[in-house]
Amino acid sequence: MQKRLLFLTVTLIIVILIIPALLVAFQTDPSPQSASASTVRQVNSTANKDSSPVIRVYLTHEKRVEEVPLESYIRGVVASEMPVNFHVEALKAQALAARTYIIDRLVKKDFSDMSRWGKAAESAVVTDTVQHQVYSTDQQLQKKWGTNYKNNIKKIDEAVRATRGKIITYKGKPIYAAFFSTSNGRTENSEDYFSAKYPYLRSVDSSWDQQSPKYEGVKTLRLDDLTRKLQKKTGKSIALPTSSGQRMMQVLERTSGNRISRIQIGDQKFTGREVREALQLPSSDFSWEIKGKKVVVKTRGYGHGVGMSQWGANLMAQQGKKVTEIVQHYYQGVKVQKVQLTISERG
Structure with a gap:
């Protein structure tokens, strides 16, 4: 009897330890420019019925937390951070940057900055502000676009679907996907504006930004x-x-x-x-x-100058460049990788 109880106890401990080991696996994109190696990192969020993350967004004006599936969150960010009349390849690049940002945030599990918005925000992982990524709810987009909502959201959805499950990585890890509106002709080394030096955030040519109305x-x-x-x-x-x-x-x-x-x-x-x-x-x-x-x-120029120029991305797309070419120009030495998510509750 004692041996049987000991066996059951050991089995239960093993189950408790193994089941919560929920991982994010970065797999190679099938395109020839994708990564050839994979890495495994932990991630923390809420799960929905199709096992993709549900992002808890603190809506600062409404002072409440909204739970939204990952891809719907990306839709709301792309629609808010980039003009909808931009080329779809630029919108795809914005979708990749937005998804990379939130996945990196979930991987790192550091939400300590949420407390500055008060107690109500502490259960969320991100706000709808420029401090993280600007995000709009579907209701806000309908109000903003009016009769153009149907056509606009169709275009945004096309960009989000085309990049679904993909993020930008450097040596197998999600990058800090900084972006801004318009360069002065070149982008900036990260350490020349921010304190941290990132090997993929290097100063690169973006002279075509002179065509931007914000130049x-x-x-x-x-x-x-x-x-x-x-x-x-x-x-x-x-x-x-x-x-x-x-x-x-x-x-x-x-x-x-x-x-x-x-x-x-x-x-x-x-x-x-x-x-x-x-x-x-x-x-x-x-x-x-x-x-x-x-x-x-x-x-x-318009913005801090680090990472991807949004107007630069749009102008590159108009010149026939595809999303991967745009991303790999503004983020040096990166890969576009497929990410598979198995999610745990936020702890």
């Missing part, structure tokens, strides 16, 4: 507003020279992507990112002209 911008500020905003953002007290002139602002260093890395304004030094964010400029590639007590700032 150039102009913003006029009062000098005292400029210094006030910079002081508020950085905590640095700025003393401007008594005699005005162009040399009160001097570029000290530029990045590989030809954006401003370091700049001196008055007696203080700043990063290009600090100036961009403080003054809410479209880009950290900017020039200026001082006119009396005002500064006219001219910018090139």
